[in-house]
Amino acid sequence: MGFFVEVLLSGLMAGVLYSLVALGFVLIFKASGVFNFAQGAMVLFAALTFVRLLDILKDSFAPITLSLIITIAMMVMLAMAIERLVLRPLVNQPGISLFMATLGIAYFLDGFGQTLWGSDIYTLDIGIPKGSIFILESVFDGGILVAKEDLVATVIAGLLVVTLAIFFQKTRIGRALRAVADDHQAAQSIGIPLNYIWVIVWTVAGLVALVAGVIWGSKLGVQFSLSLIALKALPVLILGGFESVLGAIVGGLIIGAGEKLSEIYIGPYVGGGIEYWFAYMLALGFLMFRPQGLFGEVHIDRV
């Protein structure tokens, strides 16, 4: 039983991180109705910028704070540039056009980030504790082994997820974002400044990317592979629904736990290595019953 709980827990912790990456997608989808294929590239770009600035500013009085501020400023500028150069010319164009534009942004950011900062592996140490600890020793024989790094990452990601959920559901800007997502023209007609909202939402997605990049980067080293982590968010989105913050959270947990449990308990019978595609199978299974995703909105079109 202890082993099962350990597998489940590690899956749930991985799931929270998937949720964090998925949230970046959901934010932009809710606000602009566009699936942002560049979210993974943003994770890499933000983390690369942060880690390289950290190296440049290592002799300053507060390298982490300074690097963080400059990186955030760069993500804001990036959001403004994307809004001005990519999104504004595509207002009221079909969603698929915007989606294709984000493909272009992804390729640009991948190349630009590596050209600007290099393609090497950069070690990132922001003081997250290393090693592992045993928990619940009184409940399970031998306890449950948990990596401290995973625990801290889960707490940070969890806090950010909750903050964003509140921001979306309870604040005025959050409501404006949702209105923009429903209909660009209608939102503009009632006085919601579309361009301003887009800059905000891309900035927030950039900050989410930064947090995800720093967490994963401190685990793996900051390198190109960070941009592939976005792929882990795709089954979460398919399962949870593109428009739902709650969907991203619950979807992340289900996918995280599902893939780990499947790998450990089903994997040995089929040669292993199944967790990657099992996540998609799981998502596909859910779609059989809820095509709009677990928490996605049902669209009824008049024909």
Added chain:
Amino acid sequence: MKYGLLLRALLFSVPLVMIGCGQDEVGSNSSSSTETTDSASNADGIIVNVSDSNAQFIPVLSYRTGPYAPNGMPVANGFTEYLKVINARDGGINGVKISFEECETGYATARSIECYERLKGKGPTGASVFNPMSTGATFAITEKAPVDKIPLITMGYGRSESRNGGVFPWNFPIYGTYWTAADVLITHLGNINGGLDNLKGKKIALVYHDSPFGKEPIPLLEKRASMHNFELLKLPVTHPGVEQKSAWINIRKEQPDYVLLWGWGVMNSTAIKEATGVRYPRDQIYGIWWAGAEPDVRPAAADAIGYQAVSMISSGQAQVHKDILSYLYDAGLGSGEREGVGEVLYNVGLLNAALVVESIRTAQSKYGEKPLTGEQVRWGIENLNISEQDIQDLGLSGYMYPVNLSCSDHEGKRAARLHRWNGESWEYSTDWISADDAVLQPMVKSASDTYAKEAGLDASACDS
């Protein structure tokens, strides 16, 4: 939002494409590009135009972008800088200058094939020899090489049975195959346990990249497991290896005596981090030579201390490195950072290039000092005979060992050392360990006979 269905279809297709790339050995988002020396300035005869009719053309398949770039860049730098220093220091190979062209593969098999097709006809005599720098690409190009009559040097990778020159006359896995590496590791585990028989009852886990590269040692390890009655746990990790917690949870549960790490790129450093997370001792983890370089251990920092890997060539600088620094870096012609000269993967690239250059030199002894065709260079590789004195003359003392190939043996010495990461650098932890050819040879014969039968090849070329 009306395109929700289309979007879902697209999202499903993305991972399928990525998984496909992973099986083939990886994809990347980066675009294919060709770095050419065509337009480069002729820096004192160091960089030679590909269209120069008096130069020997060597194609370079490299990956400087994508998830495997941190590993691909030093290999490419070592390879190309050795070619440049031969031009700069020696005026070419017996006076025949070398021209080369790099083609970016992103470590993806499909793009490697595209690069192969693009480069095979370049230069006055076409490509002299290819180093695919990827097992997946080697599997694919192996079918093409006999048709185009261009040899492949696959130092430390590719098909393990391709050492049999009777069946694979165009493949040269010099300095070791994956079966050799796996056998060296098992022999070492036998040595530290007081004999191979003492492996009985032990548990050895193989954590491997789920690709042709990662699966290659499995037949050898299964054979050894049945010979010595140890249990082999096979734990695949999906490309690129950033998420492998399940494998390490399994290791925590099974508590194997040793873990063999068959990874590449980010998978390796992640594995060491995960090992720390489950408190698995690093000194019980042994990597393949592609998991034994600086990029594999630096991100894991102190967690990697004590980790060992089998090695064809370790880090450090010989005379040729000093020449590279003075002829290239001092003249502003270096490809990377000065500190990178002499790192493990840099030296792997350099050693590959040295084998190419010496093969061409050998072929020149028969066909004359002029640009040679791939077919002529193939003869040069098969008749390679590099002695200790030659190695000293090349400025590679201590970094290369004698090579003597033949028609039936395209691998040469089947031995390797292990090196250990001490937190700062790699240092050799064992002397040379030989693989047992009594185990390998029957496997090579069986696998290559099967290949010959399926491909309808005559396997008797070396019998006479």
